[in-house]
Amino acid sequence: MTYSFHLLGKPEVRRGTAVVEVGHARRLSVLAVLLVDVNQVVGIDKLLTRVWDGPPPRQAKAALYSYLSRLRTALDGTPIVRRSGGYVLEADPQTVDLHRFRALLGQGHPDEALALVRGEPFEGLHGEWFTSLRDTLAGEVAAAELDHVDARLAAGEHESLLPELTARTTGRPLDERLAGQLMRALAGAGRRSDALAHYARLRHRLADGLGLDPGPALRDLAASLDRPQWNPRFFPAPPKEIIGRERELAALDLDGPIVTITGPAATGKTGLALHWAHEHAADYPDGLLFADLSGRDPAAVVRELITALGTAPDGIPPEPHAQTALYRTLLADRRMLIVLDNAADTAQVVPLLPGTPRCRVVVTSRARLPGLVTAHGARPIVL
Structure with missing residues (x-):
């Protein structure tokens, strides 16, 4: 042993x-x-x-x-x-x-x-x-805690993180990364004004205590939260007609934040998704988003969707994980429909999931995407 x-x-x-x-x-x-x-x-x-x-x-x-x-x-x-x-x-x-x-x-x-x-x-x-070694490890543990919180925020755990993040920011009031996490959690929990109030308090503390301004990442996050929301309709036109898909359309009507439509090429997956989306657009008052994933890096798609949600190019942070966090923050208190077309596999889709059940995601793919079904609770429709 x-x-x-x-x-x-x-x-x-x-x-x-x-x-x-x-x-x-x-x-x-x-x-x-x-x-x-x-x-x-x-x-x-x-x-x-x-x-x-x-x-x-x-x-x-x-x-x-x-x-x-x-x-x-x-x-x-x-x-x-x-x-x-x-x-x-x-x-x-x-x-x-x-x-x-x-x-x-x-x-x-x-x-x-x-x-x-x-x-x-x-x-x-x-x-x-x-x-000295303890001090070094304390820094490594603190960084790991922040990384873990980023992962939990990306998974949509905004509400459950609020007590933990509030306590941590009380102990470390000038930690900008921690402040950004609390702001994202507040925004994701529907408390955008509280997130901006926390930013204002931090900005005053930094100015009064150190003569500094918040860093660019935190300023960008505050700007994105303070920007008036608009309701995009970033969507192709619907197909002319859908014949013989009553059962599949009824399945799309059932509840569930993620639905996959899978099947071989030329079976009408995209047409079915677009037809249903246009028929139910009124159920998603905060807008509609569409992205063709064919052979694309999901990071590029995230940037495209952030732009569609009203963020100027100079307001998009450079780091991919920060872009994903911003994307989910922008969607946190919205009810939107997102169609992700021609997904290659689950790994391509996961960074594009909004992390909130208020949004509906419809994914089309030739592959069955079992990872979305087992790990994310997607409801499959097979053509």
């Missing part, structure tokens, strides 16, 4: 579900130093300085050798090997929560990374090196 090593909280070693007794705090400190640089040689002088926090006492080297010997016994099967000039702990980095945390962040999974954090990293271990 393999060992797992936990540093993002009170340091701990487990073998399966059982906790392995490693010893006192200084012995744990030796283990933690080796785990931070797992599979790398850590020099003896570096070990001594980090564990004893500065120039070590005369007997420190003898004590270090004793700690290493006892760690080898406790971690039977996990090599701690003497190499030229130092020691190396050989283990799969994925068994060390610190390295798994950073790997998950690099893979874009902040939610899974945050689940590994059990408390203050290296709890109970003292010294300047551990303090």
